[in-house]
Amino acid sequence: MSTTWLPCGVYHQDYHQDHGWWQTKFIKGKMILLFIILFVVIPLFADSYSLSVCNQVGYTVLGALGVQLLIGFCGQITLGHAAFIAVGAYTSTLLILEFPWPKFMMDFGVAYPLSILIAAFAAGIWSVLFGLPSARVKGFYLILTTMAAQFITVDFIITGYVSQIGGRGQAFSLPPGTIKVGPWVIDSDLKVYFMMLVLVISCVVVMVNLLRSKVGRAWVAIRDNDISAEVMGINVVKYKLYAFYVAGFIGGIAGAFWISNLAAISPEHFPWFWSLWLVGVILIGGVGSIHGTIFGSIFMVVVMELLQLGVMQFMDTSWGERLFMDFLFLKEAAFGLAICVFMIFEPNGLAYRWWQMKNYFNLWPFSY
Amino acid sequence: MEMFLMTFTSGVMVGGIYALVALGWVLIYKCSGVLNLAMGEMTLIGAYVSLSFYSMGIPFLLALLFSLIIGLVLGILTERIFLDKLIGEPVLTVIMVTVGLSFFFKGTVELIWGTDTRVFTPPVFSIEPIHIGPVIVGQAYLWSFVAAIILLIVFVCFFKYTRWGLAMQATADDEMAALSLGVSARFVYAAAWAIAFMAAGVGGTLLGNINGLNISVGYLGLLVLPAVVLGGLNSVPGAIVGGIVIGVLQNVCGAYLDKYFPGGVKEVAPFVFMVIFLLFKPHGLWGWERIERV
DSSP: OOOSOOOTTOOOOSHHHHTOSSOSHHHHHHHHHHHHIIIIIHHHHOOHHHHHHHHHHHHHHHHHHHHIIIIIITOOOOSOHHHHHHHHHHHHHHHHHHSOOOHHHHHTTOHHHHHHHHHHHHHHHHHHHHHGGGGTOOTHHHHHHHHHHHIIIIIIIIHHTGGGGGGOOSOEEOOTTOOEETTEEOOSHHHHHHHHHHHHHHHHHHHHHHHTSHHHHHHHHHHHOHHHHHHTTOOHHHHHHHHHHHHHHHHHHHHHHHGGGOSEEOGGGSOHHHHHHHHHHHHHHOTTOHHHHHHHHHHHHHHHHHHHHHHHHTTTSHHHHHHHHTHHHHHHHHHHHHHHHHHHHOTTHHHHHHHHHHHHHHHOSOOO | OHHHHHHHHHHHHHHHHHHHHHHHHHHHHHHHOOOOSOHHHHHHHHHHHHHHHHHTTOOHHHHHHHHHHHHHHHHHHHIIIIIGGGTTOOHHHHHHHHHHHHHHHHHHHHHHHOSSOBOOSSOSSOSOOEEETTEEEOHHHHHHHHHHHHHHHHHHHHHHHSHHHHHHHHHHHOHHHHHHTTOOHHHHHHHHHHHHHHHHHHHHHHHHHHHOBSTHHHHHHHTHHHHHHHHOTTOHHHHHHHHHHHHHHHHHHHHHTTTTSOSOHHHHHHHHHHHHHHHHOTTTTTOOOOOOOO
16 A cells, blocks of 8 residues: 655565554554544543534444545445445334343343444345346446435335334434443533444455455556456456445444434435435545545535535524525535535545645655 | 326427427537536526516517527526536536526526416416317427427428527537637537427426426426437437326326325336336437447
């Protein structure tokens, strides 16, 4: 994964160094600093609002990782990822609400983590189901089938059937105290934050390691040219379905995680807009880069929050109040414009700028 | 049987409108290779513009004409500002720009006109239904169908017999050859977008006359995707047939399958059909089958 240039005078002498996680001492120090900031500084100093923004970023990262895998690393464009997130969220919720858990499992708080896992598997299988057409079609046609996945899953199956289970009406509300991980009841932004950190970090680590493995190389080969990948002996269909499976799996985790932050879930939490939003996130962050997923998530969430704050400044004027009432629409328009502008002026995304900056400083002051 | 005939007829009528919008879609794809996901929002804009003119007291046909002019301007602007810079970029980039455009349009429409359902007041078409043999058809459906068919004929004649239309066909067929013969590709792209915008606007206006106008008309615009997939992405007759078939399919499924699968079969059926169809015949009925080479 030697994607950056090393500083002047540092050379790798064998392949192990080339494949190392932390290639220089400086990078190691930087990562430890990052961990300290994430685990100590932010929880200590952030207020509830900024924590909730962080949680949103984390949710977006989890959702966008799967999209990044499919689009950025396997070349399978998907516009229906919210469907798999929804499957994860609903599986987890239904398991918590309807499954007769033994008393001791509830007491020890095993039920929710277990339901996350099952939700992830369920979402993965659901995703493979809609990945099956990728054996025959690609490009624009695949986009259409993934779009169909969104409409069929969320607008039809979940709204029409799954939501009716238990006769609760449209929204499933989770009674407080049901979401319990080990001894902790997840009831505050801080606890959600820690859970988010654990999930995001483990998913990112799994993704990066997968990409360094045989599977990951096969994905990249398929992305670059699927016909030559097939000629080289890669079973294209199998690896495409793997990609769909892993993407759905991570999406399921994202959905199952997010119910801890919602008091009630309903199909409106997983609209088509959310699928496109995730694709927009990775495009703005940078396609084919894990950094890009995270940068894109931070950028989009923070920009939207700033936009909201900006609109709130004008609350006392009549048009400001109207804009605030219709903020969702403003958000949509701003999102659309942001995608267009990024695609036209910065097609490589934020990760590319980051890469350039890093290289500049690595080679500073004497570039080769 | 009578019920089947009724749903079938109204399906054909609505399908005529879909065919009109699908024609605009195919035109953009044929001429410039852009896979446009903003079609639904283009129908919205045209519909709302003509509704605004109409509620200002301007006669319906004149309002429609104004919305056509605005569609023309918006189409050229969209092409010049956004799509012109993306010639030669990867497919995903172009598609996502159209997705971005769709959100931009949708958000703007919602900000300007709100989300309440609006109707054309006074109604453009009288609500007295017409009896054709055993079949009863609403006037709005019938006249919309007639209008859609007239426009379809106008557009097809435009491609076949006018200088500009022939230039567009030439570019669609072989861009390099067209360029060397002095056809301006930029003009053709702009014209394609302008025509698509106008077709979408008329389609949206007609749909708005049938059911009232709100954001969900934009969703109906998405139905052109199953239509064009069915007909083949770059086939004009395919778009027309596909639009009508999808309209019929939607109505018939809505009428007959709703008993067994309650909850929005009408909205989902075209997409389910599309997925199954893609598995067996990914190039549509009359689309070009491109042979891939490494």
